[in-house]
Amino acid sequence: MGGVKATAWSHTLQMLVMTAGLTAALICAVLLLPSHVSFGDAVTLAGASGKLNAITTRFDWNDRYNLWSGLFGGMFLALAYFGTDQSQVQRYLTGKSIAQSRLGLMFNAIAKIPMQALILFIGAMVYVFYIFQAPPILFEETELRRIQAPAVSASYERVTGVYASAVAARREAADRLIDARREGGAEQIVAAQTEYAQAQLGFETARRNGAQLAERVSGKKVNDTNYIFLTFVTRNLPVVWSASSCP
Numbered sequence: 001m002g003g004v005k006a007t008a009w010s011h012t013l014q015m016l017v018m019t020a021g022l023t024a025a026l027i028c029a030v031l032l033l034p035s036h037v038s039f040g041d042a043v044t045l046a047g048a049s050g051k052l053n054a055i056t057t058r059f060d061w062n063d064r065y066n067l068w069s070g071l072f073g074g075m076f077l078a079l080a081y082f083g084t085d086q087s088q089v090q091r092y093l094t095g096k097s098i099a100q101s102r103l104g105l106m107f108n109a110i111a112k113i114p115m116q117a118l119i120l121f122i123g124a125m126v127y128v129f130y131i132f133q134a135p136p137i138l139f140e141e142t143e144l145r146r147i148q149a150p151a152v153s154a155s156y157e158r159v160t161g162v163y164a165s166a167v168a169a170r171r172e173a174a175d176r177l178i179d180a181r182r183e184g185g186a187e188q189i190v191a192a193q194t195e196y197a198q199a200q201l202g203f204e205t206a207r208r209n210g211a212q213l214a215e216r217v218s219g220k221k222v223n224d225t226n227y228i229f230l231t232f233v234t235r236n237l238p239v240v241w242s243a244s245s246c247p
Contacts, residue, residue, distance in 0.1 A: 137210035
């Protein structure tokens with residue numbers, strides 16, 4: 001019942017829910033930072049790690065995420081999405097006029113830019129959150145349980161020992177960068193940024209060792225990137241409703 005009008009309003013409500021969820025995640029990521037870390041400090045740490053470099057103009061065959069791959073691949077994605085996807089096509093097929101259909105498509109295209117920027121910035125703030133809140137060596141719990149099995153306990157303890165040291169070293173380097181930003185001069189800031197970059201590299205290497213251990217155990221490629229934000233949301237956002245709250 002309701003036809004296209006009901007579908008459009010359903011999509012509107014879905015968009016409001018998703019936007020509210022993203023906003024809540026951003027607010028929580030910032031509020032859950034230690035008391036001595038301000039929002040400006042969080043942006044500084046994200047920038048020092050290259051997490052705010054949303055656009056990479058350098059052409060590199062080994063880098064899938066740069067401006068040129070985005071333009072080339074995005075062209076085909078846009079043709080498919082705006083040309084055949086039901087949620088998009090129904091907007092201009094059911095418009096009252098050509099002008100209205102064009103307006104709907106243009107609004108959708110323009111709204112995607114700030115929305116994508118918000119999503120990327122949330123990822124940067126979640127990254128900063130996990131500087132001070134020790135992240136698991138693997139966010140994918142199935143693979144994490146595999147490397148925690150008794151058969152590989154020795155390798156697991158060795159890898160996690162190095163990882164814990166790398167986590168602590170990165171946190172300490174982040175604190176020194178914050179102090180340099182507040183009280184130090186230009187040379188101190190540059191030195192602190194260099195130290196933090198090295199600590200970040202050590203952290204990434206230690207985390208990669210955990211993934212490589214999981215790959216040896218499971219015999220398949222391990223990539224837990226898509227589990228990071230899910231883990232943050234499910235473990236750190238406040239619970240506002242649960243089945244136990246029902247009478």
